[in-house]
Amino acid sequence: MESSTLIENVEYLLRTEIAPKSAEIDCHPAALQAALQVLGKASLLALRVPHVWGGREISEFTFQCFQEQVARYSGALAFLQAQHQSAGTVLSRSENADLKRQYLPGMGCGQALVGISFAHLRRSPPPVTAVALADGYLLNGELPWVTGYGFFQTFIGAAVLPDGQAVYGMLPFQTTEQATGGKLTCSEPMALAAMNATQTVTVHCQNWLLPKSEVVKVSPVSAVAVSDRLNVLHHSFFALGCARAGLDILTTVYQTKPLPFIQLAQEALETELAECRQSIFSANPDARCFEQNLQLRAWAIELAVRCAHAAIAASGGSANGMNHPAQRVYREALVYTVSGQTTAVMEATLTRIQAPGRKAFNIRNSYKS
DSSP, rough: OOHHHHHHHHHHHHIIGGGHHHHHHHOHHHHEEEHHHHHEEEEEEEESSSSGGTTOOOOOHHHHHHHHHHHOOHHHHHHHHHHHHHHHHHHHHHOOOHHHHEEEEHTTTHHHHHEEEOOGGGGSOEEEEEEEETTTTEEEEEEEEETTTTTTTTEEEEEEOSSSEEEEEEESSSSSEEETTTEEEOOOOOOOOOOGGGEEEEEEEEEEEEEGGGGEEETTTTTHHHHHTTTTTTHHHHHHHHHHHHHHHHHHHHHHHHHHOOOOOOOOHHHHHHHHHHHHHHOOOOOOOOOOHHHHHHHHHHEEEEEEEEHHHHHHHGGSTTTTTTHHHHHHHHHHHHHHHHHHHHHHHHHHHHHHHGGOOOOOGGGGG
């Protein structure tokens, strides 16, 4: 299937089956589960997994367009499926053929659902550590952020070894005890301001034995920083989708309130979004272009917030309702501001907010004339 046809079909599926239920999907796990199954029935849950393992093996460009479209129609679904897609990519690159045979063929259709938890590898000291044993690795500590409790049967967790390596392995996504005395304990789902239905928990590891058969890979912890530089634009596509969602609301509002200034705001933001999107999709992902790409990431974040804010402003007081679409998109912009955040992304985001073009208006000038 040509990439353009795939994206057209995805957009139609999202617009007809997901968009009408986006408010419910944001709040209720059962609705989110049904939405995830919609993607599974369309075999859209292993898009970067090779054909030989049952995936779609689409191009990076097409995958970016897909992520953008899902974020446009449901932030909760975009966030949840992204965990599973990442797990599929990591597994497909593993040297553990048995794990690949066990999980990958069922991931595209949602028969096997897998989450991830390794963003904490950016933290120092590491919240989860491991020591090597003859038959595997012993894990201790807390995985601070694991999304998909009740959705995913397993997840790929990571722990830091004394030599600076990180071991990645398959862990059951439920409170479990081992015959050896090891234990995994899942917390109650966190109360989050946005995408609450995704059910994010912490998982405590107490002398958990990760058998060698469940090891996905062992790689240097420093590889995470290298990946962050190469993939600095990765989360930008969610922000672009969020920005588009804000403008969709603005368009709808204008149909009932045809005020000229709403149209002007719509046109200005549409133009800026087109420019931002073109710049990001045409950017060179080479690590040598990191600084330029970092600025593009900050632009996408800020634009998502401004488009969502425009939807709030134009919608008026009704936007304060929890079920109003502008309220949901505004909260989603919060998530995309901090998703995959590194210190460099934080700095670029705050620097852009302080940009000269955004300086506060000097009210004293209003009295001159």
